[in-house]
Amino acid sequence: MAKELTEKQFLKRYDIHEFDIPLTSVDMAIFTIRGGELQVLLVKRAQHPSKGLWALPGGFIDLKKDRTLSDTAHRKLLEKTGVDTPYLEQVESFGSADRDARGWSVTVAYLALITCDDIVLAADESSEEVTWMSVEKVEQEMDLAFDHQAILDVCHDRLKNKVQYTSLPINLLPTEFTLTELQKTFEIILGIPVEKKSFRRRILDADILEETGGMKTGSNRPAKLYSTKPEGVKHFFSRSIEGPRR
Amino acid sequence: MAKELTEKQFLKRYDIHEFDIPLTSVDMAIFTIRGGELQVLLVKRAQHPSKGLWALPGGFIDLKKDRTLSDTAHRKLLEKTGVDTPYLEQVESFGSADRDARGWSVTVAYLALITCDDIVLAADESSEEVTWMSVEKVEQEMDLAFDHQAILDVCHDRLKNKVQYTSLPINLLPTEFTLTELQKTFEIILGIPVEKKSFRRRILDADILEETGGMKTGSNRPAKLYSTKPEGVKHFFSRSIEGPRR
DNA sequence: GTAATAGTGTCTATAAGACACTATTGA
DNA sequence: TCAATAGTGTCTTATAGACACTATTAC
Numbered sequence: 127m128a129k130e131l132t133e134k135q136f137l138k139r140y141d142i143h144e145f146d147i148p149l150t151s152v153d154m155a156i157f158t159i160r161g162g163e164l165q166v167l168l169v170k171r172a173q174h175p176s177k178g179l180w181a182l183p184g185g186f187i188d189l190k191k192d193r194t195l196s197d198t199a200h201r202k203l204l205e206k207t208g209v210d211t212p213y214l215e216q217v218e219s220f221g222s223a224d225r226d227a228r229g230w231s232v233t234v235a236y237l238a239l240i241t242c243d244d245i246v247l248a249a250d251e252s253s254e255e256v257t258w259m260s261v262e263k264v265e266q267e268m269d270l271a272f273d274h275q276a277i278l279d280v281c282h283d284r285l286k287n288k289v290q291y292t293s294l295p296i297n298l299l300p301t302e303f304t305l306t307e308l309q310k311t312f313e314i315i316l317g318i319p320v321e322k323k324s325f326r327r328r329i330l331d332a333d334i335l336e337e338t339g340g341m342k343t344g345s346n347r348p349a350k351l352y353s354t355k356p357e358g359v360k361h362f363f364s365r366s367i368e369g370p371r372r
Numbered sequence: 373m374a375k376e377l378t379e380k381q382f383l384k385r386y387d388i389h390e391f392d393i394p395l396t397s398v399d400m401a402i403f404t405i406r407g408g409e410l411q412v413l414l415v416k417r418a419q420h421p422s423k424g425l426w427a428l429p430g431g432f433i434d435l436k437k438d439r440t441l442s443d444t445a446h447r448k449l450l451e452k453t454g455v456d457t458p459y460l461e462q463v464e465s466f467g468s469a470d471r472d473a474r475g476w477s478v479t480v481a482y483l484a485l486i487t488c489d490d491i492v493l494a495a496d497e498s499s500e501e502v503t504w505m506s507v508e509k510v511e512q513e514m515d516l517a518f519d520h521q522a523i524l525d526v527c528h529d530r531l532k533n534k535v536q537y538t539s540l541p542i543n544l545l546p547t548e549f550t551l552t553e554l555q556k557t558f559e560i561i562l563g564i565p566v567e568k569k570s571f572r573r574r575i576l577d578a579d580i581l582e583e584t585g586g587m588k589t590g591s592n593r594p595a596k597l598y599s600t601k602p603e604g605v606k607h608f609f610s611r612s613i614e615g616p617r618r
Numbered sequence: 619g620t621a622a623t624a625g626t627g628t629c630t631a632t633a634a635g636a637c638a639c640t641a642t643t644g645a
Numbered sequence: 646t647c648a649a650t651a652g653t654g655t656c657t658t659a660t661a662g663a664c665a666c667t668a669t670t671a672c
Contacts, residue, residue: 148396148433148435150394150396150467150478187394187467187476187478189394189469189475189476192469193468193469193470194467194468194469195465195466195467195468195478198467216464216465218462219441219462219465219480220441221396221433221440221441221444221480222439222440222441223435223438223439223440224439229435230433230435232396232433232441232478232480234465234467234478304624305624305625306623306624306625321661321662321663321664322624322625323625323626323627323628323662323663323664324660324661324662324663326625326626327660327661328660328661331660343670343671344622344623344670344671345621345622345623345670345671345672346621346622346623346624346669346670346671347622347623347624347625347668347669347670347671348623348624348669348670349623349624349625350624350625363660364612364614364659364660365611365612365633365659365660365661366610366611366661367661368610368632368661368662369662370662370663371631371661371662371663550651551651551652552650552651552652567634567635567636567637568651568652569634569635569636569637569652569653569654569655570633570634570635570636572652572653573633573634574633574634577633589643589644590643590644590649590650591643591644591645591648591649591650592642592643592644592648592649592650592651593641593642593643593644593649593650593651593652594642594643594650594651595650595651595652596651596652609633610632610633611632611633611634611660612634613634614634614635614659615635616635616636617634617635617636617658617659
């Protein structure tokens with residue numbers, strides 16, 4: 127029997143290239159509100175496999191640049207949108223023998239929420255086109271690369287679910303907003319109307335907003351502008367929005 | 373400029389061994405209730421790295437045997453416990469340059485709930501010892517391999533959190549149980565007392581249990597035995613257990 | 619003034635917590 | 646009978662939904 131190795135010796139002889147291991151990547155569903163609907167950022171693949179198909183932005187971990195998985199996610203988001211401090215949450219990992227033609231692969235899916243104002247979308251070497259697309263349209267009519275359709279579904283479900291008991295939609299609005307704008311954002315994601323008084327009571331009682339002092343004027347009564355207190359971007363309510371009683 | 377490759381040509385020339393990619397594994401926090409406390413299954417590592425340290429059970433994806441990530445998780449669970457149809461849920465993936473001495477690595481963490489009755493723990497070539505250990509003790513006094521301490525914390529947090537609004541603890545009990553036993557299980561995980569009447573109302577109104585007809589006799593009034601309806605193992609309540617009001 | 623949107627008062631409904639009460643067993 | 650645990654009746658509390666009401670602007 128061979129003499130036992132020390133951990134140092136073991137690591138010295140260890141060569142990852144000798145093993146059959148899965149490809150590992152990060153993919154993101156970056157959501158925003160545009161044109162009164164929930165949209166998601168898609169890139170058109172400029173490389174094989176699935177060249178020419180629309181896909182969620184993502185890519186491989188850069189073992190040199192990235193110290194952690196969340197670094198990879200932030201880097202990808204920054205590359206595509208120029209934004210680097212949005213709401214970012216890991217959702218789920220998808221791994222199987224057949225989700226990528228190159229072989230067994232694992233992808234870690236992230237969900238990001240950003241306000242689309244002032245975002246300049248940027249293509250890079252792996253994508254020839256970048257665009258915002260209606261989530262509803264993508265889910266009903268499109269055919270995304272790999273299993274990105276399923277990944278988008280899971281991220282969208284996670285978002286819809288969390289909107290029932292958190293303040294996440296705040297992250298989809300600019301820094302100053304009115305309560306009506308915030309309510310509309312909740313309604314767009316939930317897909318149901320929300321009762322105005324309950325909504326305002328809920329948000330204001332949570333003490334997560336500050337009046338900025340400014341007012342939003344339009345063609346009617348002006349509305350108070352609010353901004354979010356630091357912890358307000360990820361507040362958890364003790365009860366869910368229940369929706370209309372029939 | 374080179375002629376463009378077809379996808380077929382691209383895939384033929386693709387060799388995963390040419391790339392620097394992270395190691396990818398699956399680790400599990402397998403929870404049970406034993407001795408009136410929440411315990412987690414640990415294995416003592418028989419191989420480098422971290423040889424001799426206690427760790428969460430887990431291992432690499434077997435590209436031949438496993439078609440999906442969840443296959444890997446089920447396989448690992450079966451290897452250690454002999455159980456293969458428990459409650460199993462993916463929790464989060466952890467990836468970084470320094471969590472494993474062998475290099476950049478990603479692990480997908482799963483949470484499993486099983487009843488410890490009739491489980492025969494089995495060591496294999498990568499673990500010389502397998503044991504149940506109090507979660508409280510592990511978190512307070514032990515030093516697990518890799519970042520398994522952090523992974524256990526996250527899985528434990530996920531469990532505590534979900535117990536507030538789901539029926540998950542049902543999965544920690546044998547097929548027949550009394551309402552008092554179920555309540556105790558909730559209390560052990562939550563770490564707070566639960567009000568008896570509220571608890572029974574909540575569980576029975578949810579219509580997730582069936583009376584088996586049997587009674588559990590002891591030295592006092594016998595208690596009705598219940599079993600779970602098929603969908604009852606993962607019921608979501610519309611409101612959370614709030615705990616005592618002060 | 620009117621139209622339109624902002625914002626409030628106050629009722630009901632639902633489900634949780636509190637807690638005292640009754641019920642059924644073994645010894 | 647008593648100790649112990651099973652199980653219930655019913656009040657209070659917290660927060661959501663309903664919906665009509667008032668407030669403030671542009672025109």
